[in-house]
Amino acid sequence: MDWKQAWSTTTNTTTAALDSLSPLCAPFAVRWDLEADRRTKLRTPEHLKTLMAAQKEHNAARSTLSTAKSQKTAARAATNNPFAAARRAARVAAKAATAHERDTRGKLKAARVNYPSTLKARAIHAHSLHAVPGAIASALMSTEHLTIWPAATSALLIGANVAGLALGRRTVRVPVDESVSPEERQLMERLDPSYWVEHAPDRGLSGTVTTPPAIEPGGIRCEIRLDGTWTVKTLADKADSIGALLGARTALRMRIASASRKGWAVLTLATRSAAADVSSLWTPDRVPADPELMSLGVDIETGDEVLIPFAERLLVSGASGTGKSWSTRPLMATAHLRGDMALIDGKGEESIPWDGICRCANEPDEIDAVIDDAHAEMVRRKVEMKRRGISVWDGRQLTVFIDEGQVVLAHIMRDKARLQRLVELSSLGRSRGVVLWWATQYPVVDGAAPGLHKMIAPNLLTRFSLRVATTTQSGVALDDCADYAPHKIPQGKEWRGHGYLKGYGPRLIRTWALDDAGVRSLPKSIWAPEKATAKQTAQAPLRLVKNLAAAGGSSNRDKVLVAVRVGARTAKEVADATGLNKGTVSREIKALVASGDLVRSADGRILPGQQAA
Structure with a gap:
């Protein structure tokens, strides 16, 4: 046997066990030391002098009280008359002596509080009160078979007290990799349980205990035990206090999240990036083999590639200069290589490298044409799907990408028919491959210059947000995942293209990058709508065709029917969506309800009927 190796293994195992127990005993040791220090500071010469004077006065008062009680007893024995002068005088003297003794006793108690005995002496007294009777009980209970459990219990309590103090005061040595920076070394030392428990109360963090921190690809990770009334939310509210306790830089990103078990939190300090060694350049090789997915970027905490649905409606938001074009070009390239893509560029700059690669629209008439053609293609595919008996389009996907939706909406907002086509693209197009x-x-979705239409917003389920300005904008961009806090993403060129994906978790994602040369190297494929055959046109249901040649009630009725199918539930919403006046809308709704195409719910909402469904 290799005794040296065995001893080393045993020592390492014991050290690891002690390191795991030390954080559990640290609060006990800290409370002990704090109480011992408090008692030591109170044991001043002035307090000792006061205690001695109080003891002397109390002893004198007890003596006086004893004499008064004796005189009272003697007076009662001398005469049976309770109103005799001697008995009355003895009673008054005893009453005064009792009051004086009570007063001196209170002063003595206060003096003992101000000059307490040491905590060590108190512990010895407490253990003696248990150990001495326990030893006597063991001796008395021992007969033929020695019964030592009372004494053993006392010994165990004393041992537990001593061991708890020793473990709690033990300094846990955190193994630190030589590759860590001086900043990381300082942070890990301050996250050490012995340092944390000692200094946490000064920052209002009493009741929290850390575990030994660890270095991960994304930085430092440490779990924190939450005692008492602490929760993950209340700890997150103390982020500034934690940063001050650690001496962290202001720009250091710190995340506090729930751990895998209740009563614990996870603290992550982004001192490094797991994506630092991964090239951000996108190439066609990064297109996933799974046709249902596309690559968004890299998780900078874990280094994992982040994939999102390909055939899902997408919203990308972020302040100017945060890298929206940077983030979306690889996605557009994926859509271009896998199917057809049409780019509607409201500003005009982003479409410059894409010109000649895919279909682009910058001018108002070009934007109108792309929306009309995409809608017509969607209708054509619906007819084709019905003819073939399929419920989901199985051909090439047509991706319509709108860059800077605010500009596009400003152009088509007054064109109710075209706006309705755009709304239908978002609500009806997915199953048809658009x-x-x-x-x-x-x-x-509101205000004078909305960036997104209120009927389109609910359909954009995949949401990615780069840096925004305020917490309000975070809520608008990520809905119920606003706690990811995209408004806290640092500013700077190095943080362009970094953002949060709704539903993925509060971990930053660094997106891929594609420069102008990379865009121009893509194969050329200009999408144009297919023409419907005479047979397909004849089979198309009239109510799905938006631009009917005939004017009048039937055209308005189709508009109302489609508006309800895409989400309008009141007459006002239908009027807003179709541009018809309220009287016309009411008349058409009444006729559609009568025909069974629409129904009214118990609360007055308008719903598609069985025929419309």
Whole structure:
């Protein structure tokens, strides 16, 4: 046997066990030391002098009280008359002596509080009160078979007290990799349980205990035990206090999240990036083999590639200069290589490298044409799917990407018919292989210059947000995942293209990058709508065709029917979506309800009927 190796293994195992137990005993040791220090500071000469004077006065008062009680007893024995002068005088003297003794006793108690005995002496007294009777009980209970459990219990309590103090005061040595930076070394030392428990109360963090921190690809990770009334939310609210305790830089990103078990939190300090060694350049090799997915970027905490659905409607938001074009070019290239893509560029700059590669629209008439053609293609595919008996389109996907939706909306907002076509693209197109992607600085749906239409917003389920300005904008961009806090992404060129994906978790994602030369190297494929055959046109249901040649009630009725199918539930919403006046809308709704195409719910909402479904 290799005794040296065996001893080393045993020592390492014991050290690891002690390191795991030390954080559990640290709060006990800290409370002990704090109480011992408090008692030591109170044991001043002034307090000792006061205690001695109080003891002397109390002893004198007890003596006086004893004498008064004796005189009272003697007076009672001398005469049976309770109103005799001697008995009355003895009673008054005893009453005064009792009051004086009570007063001196209170002063003595206060003096003992101000000059307490040491905590060590108190512990010895407490253990003696248990150990001495326990030893006597063991001796008395021992007969033929020695019964030592009372004494053993006392010994165990004393041992537990001593061991708890020793473990709690033990300094846990955190293994630090030589590759860590001086900043990481300092942070890990301050996250050490012995340092944390000692200094946490000064920052209002009493009741929290850390575990030994560890270096991960994304930085430092440490679990924190939450005692008492602490929760993950209340700890997150103390982020500034934690940063001050650690001495962290202001720009250091710190994340506090729930651990895998209740009563614990996870603290992550982004001192490094797991994506630092991964090239951000996108190439066609990064297109996933799974046709249902596409690559968004790299998780900078874990280094894992982040994949999102390909055939899903997408919203990309972020302030100007945060890298929306940077983030979306690889996605557009994926859509271009896998199928057809049409780019509607409201600003005009982003489409420059894509000109001649895919279909682009910058001018108002070009934007109108792309929306009309995409809608017509969607209708054509619906007819084709019905003819073939399929429920989901199995051909090439047409991706309509709108860059800077605010500009596009400003152009078509007054054109109710064309706006309705765009709404239908977002609500009806996915199953027909026509998918809408939307990019804007601020996806607000109201106000004078909305970045997103209120009927389109609910359909954009995949949401990616780069840096935004305020917490309000975070809520608009990521909905119920606003706690990811994209408004806290640092500013700077190095943080362009970094953002959060809704539903993925509060971990930053660094997107891929594709420069102008990379875009121009893509194969050319200009999409144009296919023409419907005479047979397909004849089979198309009239109510799905938007631009009917005939004017009048039937055309308005189709508009109302489609508006309800895409989400309008009140007459006002239908009027807003179709541009018809309220009287016309009411008349058409009444006729559609009578025919069974629409139904009214118990709460007055308008719903598609069985025929419309």
